[in-house]
Amino acid sequence: MIRIRDLTFFYADSTTPALDGIDLDIGDGEFVLLTGPSGSGKSSLCRCLNGLIPHFYGGRLGGAVEVQGWRTDQHSTAEMATKVGMVFQDPENQLVTTEVEREVAFGLENLGLPRQVIARRVEEALDTLSIAHLRERPVSELSGGEKQKVAIASALALHPEVLALDEPTSELDPKSAEEVLSAVQRLNDELGITVILVEHRMERVAHLADRLLVFRQGRVVCDGKPREVLAKDDLSALGVGVPPVARLARSLNHSGSGLLTVPLTVKEGRMALAGLFKKASPSQRNREVRTADKPVVEIRNLWHAYPAGTTALRGVSLDIHGGEFLAIMGRNSSGKTTLARHINGLLKPTRGSVKVNGADTAKLTTAQLARQVGFVFQNPNDHLFAETVEEELSFAPRNLGFSEGETRSRVESALKQFGLEAYRRQYPRSLSGGEKQRVALASVLVVQPQILVLDEPTRGMEHGLKSRLMEFLRDYRSKGNTVVLISHDVETVAEYADRVALLSEGRVVVDGDKRSVLSHALLFSPQINRLAQAFAAYGAPGDILTVDEALELLR
Amino acid sequence: MIAYRNKNTAIHKLSPVPKLAWVAGIVVLSLLFDSPLYLALLFLVTLPIVAAAQVWREWASYLKLALFLGALVIVINSLINYHGAHVLVEAPFTVPGLGRPQVTLEAIISGIGNSLRLLATISAFSILTLTIHPDDLMQVLVKLKLPYKSVLVTSISTRFVPVLAADAARIVEVQQSRGLELGGGGLRQRIRNRTAVIIPLLANSLDRSVQVAEAMEARAFGSGRPRSNFKALEMLPLDVAALCMALAALGLGVLIRVLGQGAFRYFPAAGGPALDATAVYMLLGLLLLLASVWPVALLKRKLQLD
Incomplete structure (x- = not known):
């Protein structure tokens, strides 16, 4: 039983509350889903459950949190660890040893349990997550999904009654995410462990949960069965992605x-x-057929082998036309990322050729291509280094040798376009997630490239931010520019792209209009299509x- | 990647304690001995162990560094050390305060001696890092009463080396995509360019370290109770035997040095004590003791398999 009374928390450097008067009871064995925009208090609530707030994160705490009869302010985080297991977002940052078995044992060693007890609990935890075969593998060689399962096993080994998972799937591809979530569901179903799960992608989890809480500005604004909460009309306004x-x-x-x-x-x-x-009687629908412009990117029989010996691309030929919105999809290590990195010359062909606006990329550096091809990476934190937003934006134009006046006018128009004028003198890294994303995007688009490549930009992104980014891309494209989007997100691609290329084992297996590629498929079809397939007869x-x-x- | 991988060889299967003692023995002796002959033999005796552990490739990348440093030592030593009786080259000018620069035979020999010392030490250390699981090493060091937290920090740093390398590679790609040319430009430009990579790398690492700390607390780190260990530091009789031989080798080496062998005088004229029969026998005994770690390890694995 978790009992939260009038919980309020301010982080040390903040004047707005992260949690604002929360009253909540969570029964034993409940599966509770938390959602809402970033910064709305979901993670803070998780941190309150195991005492990271107030013991690890300083700040002002009001009210009380009680888990299985223990007040979190009276028990240390280490003690609370035996009541509440916690799994974090980034699989990389929660594993501290170099081997799976030792990782699972780490918490038990910290408690000073005798060796026989540790051995038994490690065994149980590995079995429960079905990862006994990974036991002696080095942590660095595991996939993201496997790492996350190891993290869950490590938390589980302490025999907690509550498991709090803070966006455990946001760094994972859909298949690994599915595996992790079904493991969590099994823990809830079969062991009766209370699960508190923070998640953005409702279509994956809504049906698993008993209860859905929607957060906004540190408050719980909706609380009920997922079906009831999702039936409400105002959820999109709250930044919640409702399953199609x-x-x-x-x-x-x-x-x-x-x-x-x-x-x-x-x-x-x-x-x-x-x-x-x-x-329903199907009416004759008119689908706009877009006439293909001349290709801006021509990829001919492209092969790429990494120095370590893996061949990532095996004879890819692809034309990307001006003004097109192309989505590149495929499972992990199918070659999507390798292909994308050839478009702006980060990688050079081992065999074959890539031409951008007729120029061979093998003869150009990435910097030389940057005027024509913008490349946005997943994590805005990798982009940002300057003291102010203004400087951050002027980095690319200066690198490309724009004059000082030209640079200034480009930066001004980018600030305006991305609504960043108010932040121009702020330190980019201290902005919120959505603002950072905007600065990163602006820092690439400030040189006005006609081709924009995005490498999984929406992974782990909350619903509201995602729709804003995609609307922006739609607008950018409508000005005659070309968008190449690498994504796992079928629903987003179905909504916004017009052409899809599906990669597998370094080859293009399907390439065509999104309607032909995304319909009649199993996993690569959006929900609505899978729904409609049943009624084809x-x-x-x-x-x-x-x-x-x-x-x-x-x- | 130059890191531990379990290759399942006899050397990998040997307990970390005798291996640590063995490496410590080589390092201590290479500091005690001055004679190029003794130092060369200390280096050579590490080779069969590297071969037995099947870590040639990883070892070679360590050795490349050692050879580079060694060459540097020889060059610098011969250029700035003007002692020694046999002058090979003499400069036609004088440097105030230093006199006339010259290259002497003795300076070169002493450079070679120091390089051999470096080679032996680095080769021995590579055996340590390549054949002992970092977590095992940590456990031994804690047993040896090194403070747990410092040892843990070291072990976590090794865990994050590959992560950091991946981060750096990615950030370079990000900034290249924003028009950064890493090679060119003047000094100021270069520093600026490096900042674009280093700042995100550092800032991301700081964020990462907070998250790691948070995750550790959430798993009862710092519970105040004495830590226990999941894996026992098991020492089978043959591990003990290997440990004894490593310690005996160290003892014998110290004895050799105390008796005056293994010493060497570089200046003004190079030369060491004559190798009499006793010295040769003792030296052979030392090498035998050091090399015996291999057969003992083989025997241990054979017994375990049976």
Whole structure:
């Protein structure tokens, strides 16, 4: 039993509360989902549960948190560790030893337990997460998903009654994320461990949870069964990504079609919407067909082998046309990232050629290509180094030899375009997550390249930020520029891209209009398409991808 | 990557305690001995162990560094050390305060002696880092009463070396994509360019260290109770035997030095005590004791497999 009373917390350097008068009871064995924009208090709440607040993070604390009868302000974090296990976002930063088995044993050693007890608990924990085969592997050789499972096993070995997971999947690809989440679900189902999970991607987890809490500015603004909370209309405004099937059902409810419950999964959606789909008469839809401009990037029989010996690309040929929005998808290590790094010359072809606006990238440096190709990496923290936002933005134009006046005018227009004028003299790294993302993007786009490559920019991003970024890309593209987006996020791609290339083992296996690539697939189809596939026999078009398209059909 | 990998050889299977004693023995003796012959033999005796542990490739990258440093020592020593009776080259001018620069045979020989010392030490240390699991090493060091927290910090740093390398590579890519040319420009430009890589790297590492600390606390680090160890530092009889031989080698080496052997005088004329029969026998005994760690390790693995 977790009992939270009037919990308020200010971080040491802050005048706005991170948590603002929270009252909450969580019963034993509950699976509670926390969501909401970043900085809304989800992580802070997790830190309160195991005493990291107030013992590790200084600040002003008011109210009380009690877990299984222990007040967190009266017990140290080390003591609380036996009540509340915690798993963090970055798998890399929570493993401290070099070997899996020792990692799981670390907490038990800290408690000074006898060797036989440690051995037994390590065994149990490895088995529970089905990672006994990793036992002697060096931590550095594990995949992100495996690392996260090791982190969960390490927390579990201390026999906590509560497991708090702070965005455990946001650094993972969808398949690993799925594996980690089903492991968490099993712990909840079979061992009855209370689970507190912070997560942005509702479509992955909403159906697993008993309860959904939506945070905003340090307060809990919605609290209830996921189905009920997601049925509310104002969730997108709160920055919560509602799963597409739920969004579809809600819109239909709203327009008076009279569904009773909101479905959370494709399966539920198929059952709930069967009647409507069968009645719907597909109208002849006009799909705009875009005439292809001349290619701005020409990739011919591209091979790439890394010095260590792995061949990442095996004969890729691809034309990217001006004004196109191309999404490159594929599972981990399928060659997406390697391919993208050839477009701005970070990597050079081992065989074959890459031409940008007719110029061979093998003969140009990345810096020389930077005027034409902008490249945005996933983590804005890797971009930012300057003292002020202004300086950060002038870095690229100066590097490219723009005159001082030209640089200044480019920086000004970028500040305006990205709404950063108010921050121009601030230290970029101390801005919020969304603002940093904007500065990083602006620092690349300030030189106005016609081609923009983004390497998984939305991974781990909250819903609100993601939609803003994608709207920006849509706008940038509409000015005749080209966007190449590497992404695992099927729903986002379905909504915004117009062409998809699917990579596997270093080859392009499918390349075409998003409708042909993303429909009729299993994992690489968006929810709405998987929903509609069931009704193909009744004439439902097999190539609808988004909620709006489904609404158009069903109305 | 120059880091520990479990290659499952007999050397890897040997307990870390005798290996640590063995490496310590080589290092101490290479500091005690001055004779180039003795130092060369100390270096040579590490080679069979490197071969047995199948770490040639990793060892070679350590050795490259050692050879470079060694060459540097020889060159610098011969250029600035003007003692020695046999002058090979003499400069036609004088430097105020130093006299006439000259290169002497003795200076070169003493440079060679010091380089051999460096080679032996680095080769021995490479065996330590390449065949002892860092966490095992940490456990032994804690047993030896080194403060746990300092040892842990060292061990965590090794854990994050590959992570840091990956971070650095990524940030270089990020800044190159923003038009950074790493090679060119004047000094000021270069410093500026490095800042664009180093600041994010440092700042990210700081963030990382807070997160690691947080994760450790969440796993009961600093509980106030005495730590226990999951893995026992098991010493089988043959490990003890290997330890005894390593210690005996150290003892014998000290004895040799006390008896005046292994010494060497570089200046003004190079020369050491004559090698009499006793000295040769003692030296052979020392090498035998040091080399015996290999057969003992082989025997241990054989017994374990049976």
